[in-house]
Amino acid sequence: MQTKRTRDSHDFFLPDYLNASHPPERRGLRRDQVRMMVLERETGHVSHDIFFQLENYLNSGDVLVLNNSRTLPAAFKADWVRSGKVIGTDVELRLARKRTGAVWEVLSTQANVKPGDFFKISESLEAKVVGEVFKSPLVIMQFSLQGEEFYDAIYTVGYPVRYEYIKIPWQLDYYQTVFASQPGSIEMPSAGRAFSWEILMKLQEKGVKLVYLQLHTGLSYLLDDQNPHSPEELYEEYSISQEAMDEIWKAKAEGGKIIAGGTTAVRALETAAATSLLNGWTNLYVTSEYQLQLVDGIITGFHEPKASHLDMLSAFVNEAALFKAYTAAIEKHYLWHEFGDINLII
Template identity: 55%
Template sequence: MTATAFDFYLPSELNASHPPERRGIRRDHVRLMVLNKNTGSVSHDKFFRLADYLKPGDLVVMNNSRTVPAILKAGLYRNTKRIQQEVEIRLARRLNEETWDALVVTEEARLGDILQFSSDLSAVVIDMKEGSPLKTILFSQKGTDLFNSIYAIGEPVRYEYIHNKWGLDYYQTVFASHPGSVEMPSAGRAFSWELLFTLQRKGIELDFIQLHTGLSYLLDDELETSPDDNYEEYHLSEKTIEKIRKTKASGGRVIAVGTTVVRALESAGITGALNGITNLYINQNFKLKMVDGIITGLHEPKASHLDMLTAFVPQNLLWNAYQEAIGERYLWHEFGDMNLIV
């Protein structure tokens, strides 16, 4: 399915290239645009005052997936002969405890080739995935040992608007605990522990799920994948589902922190499965069952995430809000400002 998200002009200076902390502000002091999904009215504030726009009895659901440093370097070997000195590998999606789909950035890789990352870690190419630039690689380690090795040698995924090699800590939410995301679930980045406690003191419920994000860009515009080709692993608890039921029954709202949480919750609502793989594509024709509002960053032109937002608010109202955000000089992307749609 082809994404139908709208296009618009985003001035390059509105791409946030520095984390807020490196711009001299706390992570929870980024700006907040509040969009009323029924009227289209827009107000502007700072994110640390989020509680002012939520009500006692609301439920905020966050993604506690932890970002892994998904860019690795390896020597490429075939039949013990070194084919390339150094190849970049971008992890794309975990298949199991020792197997990942990955973007191997060379045209030389063949089935059965060995990727030597370090003296302790290697991988073999076990599937070339016809019709896809991704390859399936089987690591020599698995589970916690594999993650420990990846964290020791990898770097976080960065895109062209990021001009500095910021460390992995800048790509984590404060509550991240379950390793698996190739890219940061960035809607949760602006939360601080202080803000989370403030929400709880106001009577706002908090809960966590996991959806491990995949690689969104394959280094070639012609290889852009369709949203429903994007398979991601999610995990929910029965406790979360019960909290959602109680919240809705008492008239509260379920607020998803990020498109990842929307995808996970709505997938569970459709299938009834608390754990699984989802390729759910949400747009204006999708009737949301689980989620009432969303906290998210500002999304780039033509991004499929914009399609998802039209399930919350009509596209014309979203368009008007984005034009206002540009006029107000909001900052985009994972280190940028935030948007609450309720």
């Protein structure tokens, strides 16, 4: 059984200027030219490179597992109606997780939303609040559309979820990986953002096998710093093909390393290894006590103080080495978050 963590030991000071507010392309870089800090699992040794040189750190026979979930325009504005009267306009709603059909868990940036309230999003899309999520600011909404019609409607009016360190409303294309193909993520699976087709081709030419899975990310931040929710409360839908899993196990048996492209890939792979289920929902919480069964290395971004992702990284490398590396990253001005730099732990 995993122990609960307060994450106080994962606190550190992150200067505001290290929060990447612009995509690399708007800083004069190609997406694959971001910096990369390489942290060796066994020794804790840290070196510095650019992401374009990733092939130098992987070997023929290794498998790189990437999440091809596509980011949705999961935030949109609506008029808030109660008892037939408009009581708020331009209220931002953020999708959090799909339940079934037309029913979603949703975060309203306006407090005191109650069951029975109604939201008019566009001429074609409306939603009614039909319930609340226990001990959460999320509410349950029944939308007037579902399936392709629902996605068509939100692609017309929606925009990407963005947080306070992003000052400019960048277009949805900036929140996609080059290989994204399966719509469903509320937030971008950001570790894959730095990949270009050129890097992927170079890896394949070297003999690195590429496999894809889907994990549709949920909403990670609920506008409440006092009560951050644990990964155990965040259920995310994943799917791995039998062919992909066969490739992974084959490489593992032959001594190849399994490298996860992001924390989402780790969550999906380790859930599948533990349950033998290739499709389903995961709330897996990986910490330093967790024994990784499949994954040998991870490509990830840099994570903010006290983030639960730091718990996962401590399953790859001991905390002392991890935070010594993070100190070096701050000193060398690496950039944080989805438009920032990359950390390879291998």
